[in-house]
Structures are given as structure tokens and as C-alpha cells.
Amino acid sequence: MKIFTLIMMCALFFTVAGWAQTQPLLLDDFEGVISGGPEGTVDFGAGNGSAVQVVADAQIKNTGAQSLKVTYDAISGGYMYVARGLGLDAKNSCWLLKPEEIAWDSYKSLTFYMYGQDSKAQVAFDVKDNGNEMWRFFVEDNFKGWKKVVCPFEQFFARSDWQPDSADKNEAIDFPLKSFQFEPLPEAEGILYFDTVELS
Numbered sequence: 001m002k003i004f005t006l007i008m009m010c011a012l013f014f015t016v017a018g019w020a021q022t023q024p025l026l027l028d029d030f031e032g033v034i035s036g037g038p039e040g041t042v043d044f045g046a047g048n049g050s051a052v053q054v055v056a057d058a059q060i061k062n063t064g065a066q067s068l069k070v071t072y073d074a075i076s077g078g079y080m081y082v083a084r085g086l087g088l089d090a091k092n093s094c095w096l097l098k099p100e101e102i103a104w105d106s107y108k109s110l111t112f113y114m115y116g117q118d119s120k121a122q123v124a125f126d127v128k129d130n131g132n133e134m135w136r137f138f139v140e141d142n143f144k145g146w147k148k149v150v151c152p153f154e155q156f157f158a159r160s161d162w163q164p165d166s167a168d169k170n171e172a173i174d175f176p177l178k179s180f181q182f183e184p185l186p187e188a189e190g191i192l193y194f195d196t197v198e199l200s
């Protein structure tokens with residue numbers, strides 16, 4: 001009887017430990033009002049001839065009631081950004097959790113869902129670290145429909161094409177991260193949907 005109890009307790013322990021380890025943390029679901037500008041909930045814009053529009057979409061979504069619909073035209077020499085997080089120009093673009101409240105040590109990857117159109121467009125997924133240094137991960141739109149994109153922290157690289165003036169440029173990802181951004185890269189145009197950004 002004692003051995004049976006011990007075995008059951010061990011089984012319970014490993015089940016709980018496994019659950020705690022694999023349970024992802026929802027960082028952003030793009031719910032509620034989606035708007036741009038200084039009072040907006042998404043920090044987005046484009047320059048040098050490129051264009052981007054960002055709205056909520058209630059038809060094509062992965063979790064919750066809506067996703068983020070990004071309509072883009074990325075021309076040669078142009079740039080764009082669609083960002084959420086802390087310290088951005090759009091005042092209300094915060095994640096569901098404050099960066100400093102997250103146990104970053106417990107996670108190895110950022111993940112998000114992208115609804116592709118198999119356009120072969122290259123999309124950069126950048127994060128800004130605690131030293132304002134920008135780190136990049138590439139994903140290609142080479143699938144149709146929703147796909148979970150897994151971005152291990154160790155596979156991000158510091159951007160060499162551009163960094164904010166305030167970046168520490170210490171070549172180390174300093175946690176807590178402050179924000180993330182999606183950037184369809186030139187030359188490409190189309191529509192992408194994003195949803196369900198998690199830590200795992």
C-alpha cells in the first residue's frame with residue numbers, strides 16, 4: 001500500500017512539474033480596440049514609399065474574438081513596423097502582462113500564429129531588449145492558413161542594419177524584453193494576420 005501511494009505521488013509530481021514546464025504564457029492576443037496614432041493600441045507606420053495598414057479581423061482569427069490584420073506594400077528602400085509592448089510611441093500598445101512581471105528565465109521561445117498566403121514574402125519578427133537593442137528573427141510566408149511560428153531566443157540576432165540611438169549594442173539579449181514588432185520586408189505586398197503571441 002505504501003509503495004502504491006509513493007508511486008501515485010511520484011506520478012502526480014511529474015505530471016504537475018511537466019504541466020508547469022510546458023504551459024505557455026499568453027503575452028498578446030490582439031483583442032479589443034485596434035488603432036494607430038499616439039493614443040493607439042498598435043504602434044505602426046511605414047516610410048520611404050512603403051505602406052502598411054493595421055486593423056482587427058473577426059473572421060480570420062486563431063484565439064479570442066479577432067486577430068491583427070496587416071495589409072502591406074513593402075517597396076525597395078522602404079520600411080515599416082507593427083509593434084506592441086512597452087515604451088512605444090502608441091501609448092496604449094501594452095501586452096497583457098507587464099514585462100517586469102514575467103519570469104523570463106522560465107521560457108526559451110517567443111511564439112506567435114501567422115496566417116500565411118504562401119506569397120514567399122520575408123517577414124522580420126523583432127524584439128527590443130531592456131537595453132533598447134533590436135533583435136531579429138526571420139519567418140517566410142511559405143504556407144497557407146494558420147501556422148505556429150516558434151522563435152527560440154537563441155536564434156535571434158542583433159540587427160546590423162539599424163539600431164535605435166539609445167541601444168546598448170552589447171550583443172546580449174537583456175531581459176525583460178520591452179516590445180516586439182512584425183515587419184514584412186521588401187519587395188512584397190499582401191495581407192498577413194497575426195494572433196496569439198506566447199512565451200513557451
Ligand SMILES: [Ca+2]
Pocket residue numbers: 029030031061062063064065066067195196
Ligand atoms: Ca486574438
Ligand SMILES: [Ca+2]
Pocket residue numbers: 129130131132133168169170171172173174
Ligand atoms: Ca542588449
